[in-house]
Amino acid sequence: MKAAAFDYAKPKALSEALALLAEAGEDARLIAGGQTLLATLNLRLSEPSILIDITNLDELKGISVIGDQLRIGALVTHTEIEDSKLIAQHAPLLKAAVPHIAHRAIRNLGTWGGSLAYGDPAAEWPACSLALNATMLIAGPDGERRISAQDFFIDLYTTSLEPNEILVATEISVANTNQVFYFHELARRHGDYAVAGAALVAQKQGTVLSECAFTFFSVGATPVMALKAQALVNGKPLTEELIASAVAVARGEIEAIADITNSVETKQHLIGVLLERGLKHLIA
Ligand SMILES: Cc1cc2nc3c(=O)[nH]c(=O)nc-3n(C[C@H](O)[C@H](O)[C@H](O)COP(=O)(O)OP(=O)(O)OC[C@H]3O[C@@H](n4cnc5c(N)ncnc54)[C@H](O)[C@@H]3O)c2cc1C
Known part of the structure; x- marks a missing residue:
């Protein structure tokens, strides 16, 4: 399929882009890299009256x-x-x-x-x-x-x-020397969207993690934080028992949503797998 006809504008300044947006209202779409939008245009999932190409806006670069x-x-x-x-x-x-x-x-x-x-x-x-x-x-x-x-x-x-x-x-606040992090995702093939993924960040002193941020993606409608698991881990020596408790709490607190091939139970299981691996990595 081909995209429906649309007008095209390539403003040179942010103020110009905002004016074009204001003029066109909800019928306008911004385009940046086009790696998502072009597919939705060609499938006619999106039919804007005008495409505003923002790639000339210096304010958005660097x-x-x-x-x-x-x-x-x-x-x-x-x-x-x-x-x-x-x-x-x-x-x-x-x-x-x-x-x-x-x-x-x-x-x-x-x-x-x-x-x-x-x-x-x-x-x-x-x-x-x-x-x-x-x-x-x-x-x-x-x-x-x-x-x-x-x-x-x-x-x-x-x-x-x-x-x-x-x-x-x-x-984003720049990372300090106590910051530890873990990123991992479980995908069928490299480059595919994840079946489930985790981005964990914390401050580390010895075996104690604080300011924990345990975020999971591809498990719900938005990226989600395991707030209760974070609170449980915060400020305590990270033992095997504490990791097991945090895993159970995270599995229980995140309301996972199934996708076409993976059930809610699979997603919940993978949340625990990722958190366990992540916490062991952070403390190693
Ligand atoms: C085969 C394939 C595999 C991919 N795999 C992954 C993957 O594994 N992980 C992943 O994260 N992504 C993946 N992507 C998506 C890719 O990362 C896109 O680049 C990204 O989702 C959108 O960035 P874009 O600059 O291309 O945005 P565009 O396609 O230009 O725009 C996307 C949407 O964002 C809006 N938009 C863009 N910039 C702005 C702005 N500054 N302000 C307000 N609105 C704006 C547009 O109006 C549009 O609605 C994949 C894409 C393809 C084609």
Whole structure:
């Protein structure tokens, strides 16, 4: 199938893009890397009257460190993240996660912001941004607003972005020397979306983990945190018994959703498998 006819605009400034969005209303679609949107256009799942190509907007580009914050522009590609020394140093969780996203050809085009804005519950970046307590910087008709990743992902493919808003960048606190992390996903083939995945972050002192953020993806409508398991582990020496208790609590607290090939029980089982492996890795 071919996409339905649409107008096309390529603004040179964020203000121009916002004005175009305001003018076109809900009929407009932004396009960044096009790695998700082009398929939905060709399948006519989306039929915008105008496509606003944001790839010329300098405000959305680049990776930088400002004070203790790592800023990742929405247009930064998966490949740029993979190759960035700043990412490797200040957000090593992202460096560990990026090879799991599709294949290099797709990573060359797909963007950080496009993945977050699309809000796929099986995608790596939404889960990582939640685990790293990221802040989304969003531009709209009334200026810029900031929202935490926790409040950004609302439901299946649904974020708090309004149709007249553009995700500009994300800020993440730079990793300190006590930060430990674990990223793993269980997929049928490399590059496939995960059957279940985990992004765990914590502060480590000896055998004690604190500020735990245990995030799972591809198990629910959004990436989800195992809040009770986190609270259980926080501040205590991590023993085999504590790991087993945390695994049981996480399996019980996350309301997993089945997909086409995997049942709720499978997802719950895999949440426990990933958490057990992750906690053992963090403490090793
Ligand atoms: C074969 C294949 C395999 C893939 N496998 C994976 C995978 O394993 N894991 C994974 O995470 N992803 C995967 N993807 C998706 C890929 O990572 C996409 O790049 C990503 O989902 C969307 O980024 P994009 O820049 O291409 O966005 P686009 O396709 O251009 O846009 C996606 C959506 O986000 C909106 N949008 C884009 N940028 C912004 C912005 N700055 N502000 C507001 N809205 C915006 C668009 O309007 C659109 O609705 C795969 C894609 C393909 C084709």
